[in-house]
Amino acid sequence: MSVNRFSAYRIMWVFVFFDLPTETKRERKAASLFRKKLIADGFTMFQFSIYLRHCPSRENAKVHTKRVKRSLPKHGKVCILEITDKQFGNMELFHGIKEVDVPQPTQQLQLF
Protein backbone atom coordinates (compact mmCIF):
# COMPACT_ATOMS: atom_id res chain seq x y z
CA MET A 1 0.00 0.00 0.00
CA SER A 2 1.40 3.33 -1.00
CA VAL A 3 1.94 6.27 1.30
CA ASN A 4 -0.87 8.09 -0.50
CA ARG A 5 -3.36 5.41 0.40
CA PHE A 6 -2.32 5.68 4.03
CA SER A 7 -2.87 9.40 4.04
CA ALA A 8 -6.36 8.74 2.71
CA TYR A 9 -6.90 7.60 6.26
CA ARG A 10 -5.63 11.01 7.35
CA ILE A 11 -2.64 10.27 9.51
CA MET A 12 -2.62 12.89 12.26
CA TRP A 13 -0.22 14.05 14.90
CA VAL A 14 -1.48 15.33 18.22
CA PHE A 15 0.70 17.79 20.09
CA VAL A 16 0.23 18.66 23.74
CA PHE A 17 2.04 21.75 25.03
CA PHE A 18 1.85 22.48 28.71
CA ASP A 19 3.00 24.95 31.33
CA LEU A 20 2.16 23.70 34.76
CA PRO A 21 2.90 25.37 38.10
CA THR A 22 5.44 23.49 40.26
CA GLU A 23 5.67 25.78 43.30
CA THR A 24 4.12 23.52 45.93
CA LYS A 25 4.38 19.80 46.44
CA ARG A 26 0.75 19.31 45.46
CA GLU A 27 1.26 21.17 42.20
CA ARG A 28 4.33 19.13 41.36
CA LYS A 29 2.38 15.98 41.99
CA ALA A 30 -0.46 17.09 39.73
CA ALA A 31 2.03 18.02 37.02
CA SER A 32 3.83 14.68 37.10
CA LEU A 33 0.51 12.82 37.14
CA PHE A 34 -0.56 14.65 34.01
CA ARG A 35 2.72 13.81 32.31
CA LYS A 36 2.39 10.16 33.28
CA LYS A 37 -1.11 9.99 31.88
CA LEU A 38 0.17 11.38 28.60
CA ILE A 39 2.84 8.69 28.43
CA ALA A 40 0.32 5.98 29.29
CA ASP A 41 -1.78 7.19 26.39
CA GLY A 42 1.12 6.66 24.00
CA PHE A 43 2.53 10.17 23.85
CA THR A 44 6.29 10.60 23.69
CA MET A 45 8.38 13.57 24.70
CA PHE A 46 9.29 15.87 21.84
CA GLN A 47 10.76 18.65 23.93
CA PHE A 48 10.35 19.40 27.63
CA SER A 49 6.62 20.10 28.14
CA ILE A 50 5.83 19.21 24.53
CA TYR A 51 4.50 15.73 23.90
CA LEU A 52 3.28 14.24 20.66
CA ARG A 53 1.50 11.18 19.41
CA HIS A 54 1.12 9.60 15.99
CA CYS A 55 -2.50 8.73 15.22
CA PRO A 56 -3.35 6.54 12.21
CA SER A 57 -6.66 8.29 11.56
CA ARG A 58 -8.57 11.45 12.27
CA GLU A 59 -11.06 9.61 14.46
CA ASN A 60 -8.22 8.15 16.47
CA ALA A 61 -6.73 11.62 16.95
CA LYS A 62 -10.07 12.77 18.34
CA VAL A 63 -10.02 9.89 20.81
CA HIS A 64 -6.63 10.87 22.16
CA THR A 65 -7.49 14.57 22.27
CA LYS A 66 -10.54 13.69 24.33
CA ARG A 67 -8.47 11.62 26.72
CA VAL A 68 -6.03 14.47 27.28
CA LYS A 69 -8.96 16.76 27.99
CA ARG A 70 -10.24 14.31 30.56
CA SER A 71 -6.95 14.21 32.44
CA LEU A 72 -6.26 17.95 32.53
CA PRO A 73 -4.74 19.27 35.77
CA LYS A 74 -6.66 21.90 37.74
CA HIS A 75 -4.15 24.68 37.20
CA GLY A 76 -1.73 25.65 34.48
CA LYS A 77 -1.89 26.14 30.73
CA VAL A 78 -2.34 23.27 28.29
CA CYS A 79 -2.61 23.49 24.52
CA ILE A 80 -3.72 20.59 22.31
CA LEU A 81 -3.00 20.76 18.61
CA GLU A 82 -3.89 18.28 15.89
CA ILE A 83 -2.02 18.51 12.62
CA THR A 84 -1.95 16.35 9.52
CA ASP A 85 1.00 14.18 8.62
CA LYS A 86 1.75 16.44 5.66
CA GLN A 87 1.98 19.53 7.83
CA PHE A 88 4.09 17.60 10.31
CA GLY A 89 6.45 16.59 7.51
CA ASN A 90 6.95 20.26 6.58
CA MET A 91 8.22 21.08 10.05
CA GLU A 92 11.77 22.45 10.25
CA LEU A 93 13.84 21.22 13.16
CA PHE A 94 17.20 22.45 14.44
CA HIS A 95 19.81 21.26 16.90
CA GLY A 96 21.80 24.40 17.54
CA ILE A 97 22.11 25.78 14.05
CA LYS A 98 22.29 22.36 12.47
CA GLU A 99 19.14 21.19 10.76
CA VAL A 100 17.91 17.72 11.83
CA ASP A 101 15.35 15.35 10.39
CA VAL A 102 11.72 15.43 11.36
CA PRO A 103 10.68 12.22 13.19
CA GLN A 104 9.39 9.54 10.82
CA PRO A 105 5.77 8.48 11.02
CA THR A 106 5.37 5.25 12.93
CA GLN A 107 5.54 2.25 10.64
CA GLN A 108 2.54 0.01 10.45
CA LEU A 109 4.91 -2.96 10.45
CA GLN A 110 7.72 -2.80 12.95
CA LEU A 111 10.48 -5.38 13.18
CA PHE A 112 12.52 -5.61 16.36
Place this chain on the structure above:
Amino acid sequence: MIKRTIYIGKPSYLKLKQKQLVVQEVETKLIKGTVPIEDIALLMLDHYQITISNQLLIQLQGNNVAVVSCDEHHLPFGMMLPLYGHSEYSERIKYQLVASEPLKKQLWKQTVEQKIANQEALLVLNNKVSEPLAEYKLTVKSGDTTNREGMAAQYYWKHLFNNFSRQRFGEAPNNLLNFGYAVLRSIVARALVSSGMLPVLGLFHKNKYNAYCLADDIMEPYRPFVDKLVYNYVNGFRDHFELTKQAKAHILTIATQDVLIDGVVRPLFVAVTTTTASLYKCFTGELRQIKYPELD
Protein backbone atom coordinates in the same frame (compact mmCIF):
# COMPACT_ATOMS: atom_id res chain seq x y z
CA MET B 1 -8.32 2.34 11.69
CA ILE B 2 -5.39 0.19 10.79
CA LYS B 3 -3.54 -1.21 13.75
CA ARG B 4 0.08 -2.20 13.95
CA THR B 5 1.95 -5.44 13.41
CA ILE B 6 4.96 -5.98 15.66
CA TYR B 7 7.52 -8.64 14.85
CA ILE B 8 10.20 -9.62 17.38
CA GLY B 9 13.04 -11.64 15.87
CA LYS B 10 15.91 -11.02 18.28
CA PRO B 11 16.54 -11.93 21.92
CA SER B 12 14.50 -9.44 23.92
CA TYR B 13 12.68 -8.76 27.13
CA LEU B 14 9.12 -7.64 26.61
CA LYS B 15 7.45 -5.79 29.41
CA LEU B 16 4.76 -3.37 30.30
CA LYS B 17 5.39 0.18 31.38
CA GLN B 18 2.63 2.76 31.59
CA LYS B 19 0.43 0.83 29.16
CA GLN B 20 3.26 0.66 26.64
CA LEU B 21 4.90 -2.47 25.33
CA VAL B 22 8.60 -1.97 26.00
CA VAL B 23 11.14 -3.91 23.92
CA GLN B 24 14.47 -4.23 25.66
CA GLU B 25 17.63 -5.78 24.30
CA VAL B 26 18.81 -8.65 26.47
CA GLU B 27 22.57 -8.05 26.56
CA THR B 28 22.84 -4.29 26.68
CA LYS B 29 19.50 -3.68 28.47
CA LEU B 30 18.96 -0.98 25.88
CA ILE B 31 15.37 0.02 25.27
CA LYS B 32 14.79 -0.45 21.58
CA GLY B 33 11.31 0.90 21.40
CA THR B 34 7.93 1.34 23.01
CA VAL B 35 4.56 0.77 21.40
CA PRO B 36 1.17 1.72 22.83
CA ILE B 37 -0.66 -1.56 23.43
CA GLU B 38 -3.97 -0.26 22.14
CA ASP B 39 -2.36 0.34 18.72
CA ILE B 40 -1.23 -3.26 18.25
CA ALA B 41 -3.15 -5.87 16.28
CA LEU B 42 -0.61 -8.64 15.95
CA LEU B 43 2.47 -9.41 18.00
CA MET B 44 4.70 -12.02 16.45
CA LEU B 45 7.31 -13.69 18.66
CA ASP B 46 9.95 -15.36 16.53
CA HIS B 47 12.90 -16.14 18.76
CA TYR B 48 13.52 -18.62 21.55
CA GLN B 49 15.10 -16.00 23.79
CA ILE B 50 12.10 -13.78 24.25
CA THR B 51 10.95 -13.21 27.80
CA ILE B 52 7.50 -11.79 28.27
CA SER B 53 5.85 -10.63 31.48
CA ASN B 54 2.43 -11.86 32.51
CA GLN B 55 1.19 -8.36 33.15
CA LEU B 56 1.98 -7.56 29.55
CA LEU B 57 0.19 -10.68 28.33
CA ILE B 58 -2.95 -9.71 30.21
CA GLN B 59 -2.86 -6.21 28.77
CA LEU B 60 -2.36 -7.60 25.28
CA GLN B 61 -5.35 -9.88 25.68
CA GLY B 62 -7.41 -7.07 27.12
CA ASN B 63 -6.81 -5.18 23.89
CA ASN B 64 -7.62 -8.11 21.64
CA VAL B 65 -4.10 -8.49 20.32
CA ALA B 66 -3.30 -11.77 18.56
CA VAL B 67 -0.05 -13.03 20.09
CA VAL B 68 1.61 -15.48 17.73
CA SER B 69 4.64 -17.56 18.67
CA CYS B 70 6.84 -19.23 16.09
CA ASP B 71 8.59 -22.62 16.17
CA GLU B 72 12.11 -23.65 15.19
CA HIS B 73 11.27 -23.36 11.49
CA HIS B 74 10.20 -19.75 12.12
CA LEU B 75 6.67 -20.64 11.15
CA PRO B 76 3.78 -19.46 13.30
CA PHE B 77 3.02 -22.25 15.75
CA GLY B 78 0.64 -21.02 18.41
CA MET B 79 -1.79 -18.20 18.78
CA MET B 80 -3.21 -16.64 21.89
CA LEU B 81 -6.47 -14.72 21.91
CA PRO B 82 -8.73 -13.57 24.71
CA LEU B 83 -11.64 -15.83 25.61
CA TYR B 84 -14.08 -13.11 24.73
CA GLY B 85 -13.45 -10.01 22.69
CA HIS B 86 -16.94 -8.58 22.42
CA SER B 87 -19.31 -7.23 25.04
CA GLU B 88 -22.30 -9.13 23.63
CA TYR B 89 -20.26 -12.31 23.51
CA SER B 90 -22.85 -14.64 25.03
CA GLU B 91 -25.70 -13.44 22.82
CA ARG B 92 -23.60 -13.58 19.69
CA ILE B 93 -22.44 -17.10 20.36
CA LYS B 94 -26.06 -18.19 20.73
CA TYR B 95 -26.79 -17.08 17.19
CA GLN B 96 -23.73 -18.84 15.92
CA LEU B 97 -24.61 -22.08 17.70
CA VAL B 98 -28.16 -22.27 16.40
CA ALA B 99 -27.24 -21.48 12.79
CA SER B 100 -29.07 -24.00 10.60
CA GLU B 101 -27.30 -26.47 8.36
CA PRO B 102 -28.79 -25.02 5.11
CA LEU B 103 -27.60 -21.56 6.13
CA LYS B 104 -24.08 -22.79 6.77
CA LYS B 105 -24.10 -24.55 3.41
CA GLN B 106 -25.23 -21.39 1.69
CA LEU B 107 -22.50 -19.39 3.39
CA TRP B 108 -19.91 -21.97 2.43
CA LYS B 109 -21.09 -21.80 -1.17
CA GLN B 110 -20.59 -18.03 -1.18
CA THR B 111 -17.16 -18.49 0.34
CA VAL B 112 -16.05 -20.95 -2.32
CA GLU B 113 -17.43 -18.80 -5.12
CA GLN B 114 -15.53 -15.77 -3.97
CA LYS B 115 -12.36 -17.78 -3.42
CA ILE B 116 -12.47 -19.12 -6.97
CA ALA B 117 -13.28 -15.65 -8.29
CA ASN B 118 -10.21 -14.25 -6.54
CA GLN B 119 -8.04 -17.08 -7.78
CA GLU B 120 -9.28 -16.40 -11.28
CA ALA B 121 -8.54 -12.69 -10.90
CA LEU B 122 -4.99 -13.43 -9.81
CA LEU B 123 -4.39 -15.66 -12.83
CA VAL B 124 -5.81 -12.97 -15.15
CA LEU B 125 -3.61 -10.39 -13.47
CA ASN B 126 -0.55 -12.46 -14.32
CA ASN B 127 -1.70 -13.15 -17.91
CA LYS B 128 -2.41 -16.83 -17.40
CA VAL B 129 -5.25 -18.89 -18.81
CA SER B 130 -8.12 -18.81 -16.36
CA GLU B 131 -11.19 -20.00 -18.30
CA PRO B 132 -11.76 -23.28 -16.39
CA LEU B 133 -11.98 -21.34 -13.12
CA ALA B 134 -14.82 -19.18 -14.47
CA GLU B 135 -16.73 -22.35 -15.20
CA TYR B 136 -16.03 -23.87 -11.78
CA LYS B 137 -17.22 -20.67 -10.16
CA LEU B 138 -20.58 -20.85 -11.91
CA THR B 139 -21.22 -24.45 -10.93
CA VAL B 140 -20.63 -24.30 -7.18
CA LYS B 141 -23.52 -25.99 -5.40
CA SER B 142 -24.87 -25.36 -1.92
CA GLY B 143 -22.32 -26.72 0.56
CA ASP B 144 -19.97 -27.26 -2.40
CA THR B 145 -21.07 -30.90 -2.63
CA THR B 146 -19.31 -31.34 -5.97
CA ASN B 147 -16.01 -30.07 -4.54
CA ARG B 148 -15.50 -27.28 -7.02
CA GLU B 149 -13.07 -25.75 -4.53
CA GLY B 150 -10.66 -28.66 -4.84
CA MET B 151 -10.90 -28.82 -8.60
CA ALA B 152 -10.31 -25.10 -8.92
CA ALA B 153 -7.32 -25.29 -6.57
CA GLN B 154 -5.75 -28.07 -8.58
CA TYR B 155 -5.97 -26.07 -11.78
CA TYR B 156 -4.98 -22.83 -10.09
CA TRP B 157 -1.76 -24.09 -8.49
CA LYS B 158 -0.68 -25.86 -11.65
CA HIS B 159 -0.95 -22.64 -13.63
CA LEU B 160 0.13 -20.02 -11.12
CA PHE B 161 3.61 -21.40 -10.55
CA ASN B 162 5.38 -23.76 -12.92
CA ASN B 163 5.94 -27.32 -11.74
CA PHE B 164 4.45 -26.59 -8.38
CA SER B 165 2.36 -28.66 -6.03
CA ARG B 166 0.81 -27.09 -2.99
CA GLN B 167 1.64 -29.17 0.08
CA ARG B 168 2.14 -28.17 3.66
CA PHE B 169 5.63 -29.66 3.84
CA GLY B 170 6.39 -29.38 0.13
CA GLU B 171 9.07 -27.55 -1.78
CA ALA B 172 9.46 -23.79 -1.85
CA PRO B 173 7.57 -21.52 -2.20
CA ASN B 174 5.32 -23.63 0.02
CA ASN B 175 7.22 -22.34 3.02
CA LEU B 176 6.45 -18.73 2.10
CA LEU B 177 2.80 -19.57 1.52
CA ASN B 178 2.59 -21.36 4.86
CA PHE B 179 3.97 -18.34 6.63
CA GLY B 180 1.55 -16.01 4.86
CA TYR B 181 -1.47 -18.20 5.56
CA ALA B 182 -0.55 -18.50 9.21
CA VAL B 183 -0.37 -14.72 9.53
CA LEU B 184 -3.65 -14.37 7.66
CA ARG B 185 -5.23 -16.97 9.90
CA SER B 186 -4.29 -15.07 13.03
CA ILE B 187 -5.67 -11.84 11.57
CA VAL B 188 -8.95 -13.58 10.73
CA ALA B 189 -9.18 -15.38 14.08
CA ARG B 190 -8.62 -12.10 15.86
CA ALA B 191 -11.37 -10.40 13.86
CA LEU B 192 -13.77 -13.27 14.60
CA VAL B 193 -13.14 -13.00 18.32
CA SER B 194 -13.60 -9.25 18.22
CA SER B 195 -16.94 -9.76 16.45
CA GLY B 196 -17.97 -12.01 19.31
CA MET B 197 -17.83 -15.38 17.59
CA LEU B 198 -16.27 -18.70 18.41
CA PRO B 199 -13.44 -19.41 15.95
CA VAL B 200 -13.77 -23.11 16.85
CA LEU B 201 -17.11 -23.73 15.21
CA GLY B 202 -16.71 -23.83 11.45
CA LEU B 203 -19.10 -23.65 8.52
CA PHE B 204 -17.39 -26.36 6.54
CA HIS B 205 -14.13 -27.28 8.27
CA LYS B 206 -14.91 -29.84 10.92
CA ASN B 207 -11.59 -31.47 11.74
CA LYS B 208 -11.69 -32.45 15.38
CA TYR B 209 -8.03 -31.51 15.83
CA ASN B 210 -8.48 -28.00 14.46
CA ALA B 211 -9.18 -25.22 16.93
CA TYR B 212 -9.73 -22.53 14.31
CA CYS B 213 -12.26 -24.05 11.92
CA LEU B 214 -14.25 -20.88 11.39
CA ALA B 215 -11.09 -18.86 10.78
CA ASP B 216 -10.07 -21.41 8.16
CA ASP B 217 -13.46 -21.03 6.47
CA ILE B 218 -13.55 -17.28 6.46
CA MET B 219 -9.96 -16.85 5.30
CA GLU B 220 -10.48 -18.84 2.09
CA PRO B 221 -11.34 -15.87 -0.16
CA TYR B 222 -8.41 -13.98 1.36
CA ARG B 223 -5.85 -16.64 0.48
CA PRO B 224 -5.29 -15.39 -3.08
CA PHE B 225 -4.05 -12.09 -1.60
CA VAL B 226 -1.28 -14.00 0.14
CA ASP B 227 -0.62 -15.90 -3.08
CA LYS B 228 -0.30 -12.58 -4.89
CA LEU B 229 2.24 -11.29 -2.38
CA VAL B 230 4.27 -14.50 -2.55
CA TYR B 231 4.04 -14.63 -6.33
CA ASN B 232 5.35 -11.09 -6.62
CA TYR B 233 8.12 -11.82 -4.13
CA VAL B 234 9.25 -14.99 -5.87
CA ASN B 235 9.16 -13.29 -9.25
CA GLY B 236 11.05 -10.27 -8.00
CA PHE B 237 13.93 -12.29 -6.49
CA ARG B 238 14.47 -15.36 -8.61
CA ASP B 239 15.67 -18.49 -6.78
CA HIS B 240 15.23 -16.75 -3.49
CA PHE B 241 12.83 -18.96 -1.61
CA GLU B 242 14.28 -18.90 1.85
CA LEU B 243 12.17 -17.58 4.66
CA THR B 244 14.52 -14.72 5.46
CA LYS B 245 13.72 -11.67 7.49
CA GLN B 246 13.28 -9.78 4.25
CA ALA B 247 10.78 -12.33 2.99
CA LYS B 248 8.86 -12.15 6.24
CA ALA B 249 8.78 -8.37 6.20
CA HIS B 250 7.36 -8.58 2.69
CA ILE B 251 4.70 -11.10 3.62
CA LEU B 252 3.78 -9.32 6.85
CA THR B 253 2.60 -6.38 4.75
CA ILE B 254 -0.45 -8.56 4.05
CA ALA B 255 -2.35 -6.55 6.66
CA THR B 256 -2.01 -3.38 4.57
CA GLN B 257 -2.75 -4.84 1.14
CA ASP B 258 -5.54 -3.03 -0.66
CA VAL B 259 -8.68 -5.04 -1.18
CA LEU B 260 -12.00 -4.07 -2.70
CA ILE B 261 -14.83 -4.87 -0.31
CA ASP B 262 -18.41 -3.67 -0.39
CA GLY B 263 -17.51 -1.21 -3.15
CA VAL B 264 -14.68 0.53 -1.31
CA VAL B 265 -10.93 -0.02 -1.24
CA ARG B 266 -9.67 -0.82 2.24
CA PRO B 267 -6.60 -2.37 3.81
CA LEU B 268 -7.07 -6.11 4.22
CA PHE B 269 -6.89 -5.81 7.99
CA VAL B 270 -9.97 -3.56 8.04
CA ALA B 271 -11.75 -5.63 5.39
CA VAL B 272 -11.50 -8.76 7.53
CA THR B 273 -13.46 -7.10 10.31
CA THR B 274 -16.11 -6.07 7.74
CA THR B 275 -16.35 -9.70 6.71
CA THR B 276 -16.72 -11.03 10.24
CA ALA B 277 -19.31 -8.39 11.11
CA SER B 278 -21.34 -9.36 8.04
CA LEU B 279 -20.98 -13.02 8.97
CA TYR B 280 -22.63 -12.32 12.30
CA LYS B 281 -25.46 -10.54 10.51
CA CYS B 282 -25.90 -13.61 8.33
CA PHE B 283 -26.27 -15.70 11.46
CA THR B 284 -28.95 -13.39 12.85
CA GLY B 285 -30.74 -13.22 9.50
CA GLU B 286 -30.15 -9.51 8.86
CA LEU B 287 -28.03 -10.25 5.79
CA ARG B 288 -28.06 -12.97 3.18
CA GLN B 289 -24.59 -12.43 1.78
CA ILE B 290 -21.24 -12.42 3.55
CA LYS B 291 -19.16 -9.46 2.48
CA TYR B 292 -16.01 -10.79 0.92
CA PRO B 293 -13.13 -8.96 -0.74
CA GLU B 294 -12.56 -8.90 -4.47
CA LEU B 295 -9.14 -9.15 -6.01
CA ASP B 296 -8.67 -6.94 -9.03
